[in-house]
Amino acid sequence: MTLEIPKPLFQTILHHLEGAYPEEAAGFLLGRLGENGRKRVEVVLPVENVWPGEERTRRYRIPPEVLLLAEEEAERRGLWVLGVYHSHPDHPSRPSEFDRLQALPNTSYLIVSVRQGRARQAQSWRLTDDRSRFEEEPLVIAEA
Numbered sequence: 001m002t003l004e005i006p007k008p009l010f011q012t013i014l015h016h017l018e019g020a021y022p023e024e025a026a027g028f029l030l031g032r033l034g035e036n037g038r039k040r041v042e043v044v045l046p047v048e049n050v051w052p053g054e055e056r057t058r059r060y061r062i063p064p065e066v067l068l069l070a071e072e073e074a075e076r077r078g079l080w081v082l083g084v085y086h087s088h089p090d091h092p093s094r095p096s097e098f099d100r101l102q103a104l105p106n107t108s109y110l111i112v113s114v115r116q117g118r119a120r121q122a123q124s125w126r127l128t129d130d131r132s133r134f135e136e137e138p139l140v141i142a143e144a
């Protein structure tokens with residue numbers, strides 16, 4: 001399924017991730033299923049990367065209670081938590097084995113490669129039903 005992000009929200013995501021460089025940063029994508037059959041992002045919720053210590057340059061962690069808050073926020077707005085975004089500082093925008101192990105089903109994982117502080121490439125991924133690997137899903141940055 002295609003993940004659609006309006007351009008201003010996509011820029012919000014990139015600013016957040018570039019600002020956190022060289023650490024990884026993450027957040028939630030809230031939205032709804034559009035009439036065009038796309039998952040359309042309507043709200044971006046940046047969260048704190050609480051992974052301890054220097055490994056924050058290549059790991060992120062979102063505590064379960066923060067996921068719960070995001071789900072409550074989505075419900076309040078009549079939206080769903082469609083996915084999670086995070087950065088890969090100086091690495092490609094492909095999911096790592098670590099990403100696969102902590103991934104939830106039916107969730108879009110938007111990964112942005114940030115090289116030397118600049119966002120370079122973004123790809124969206126989704127866990128296959130047997131959880132063995134990620135599949136790329138189409139990403140559309142929509143003009144507002």
Ligand SMILES: [Zn+2]
Pocket residue numbers: 086087088095096099111
């Ligand atoms: Zn990752």
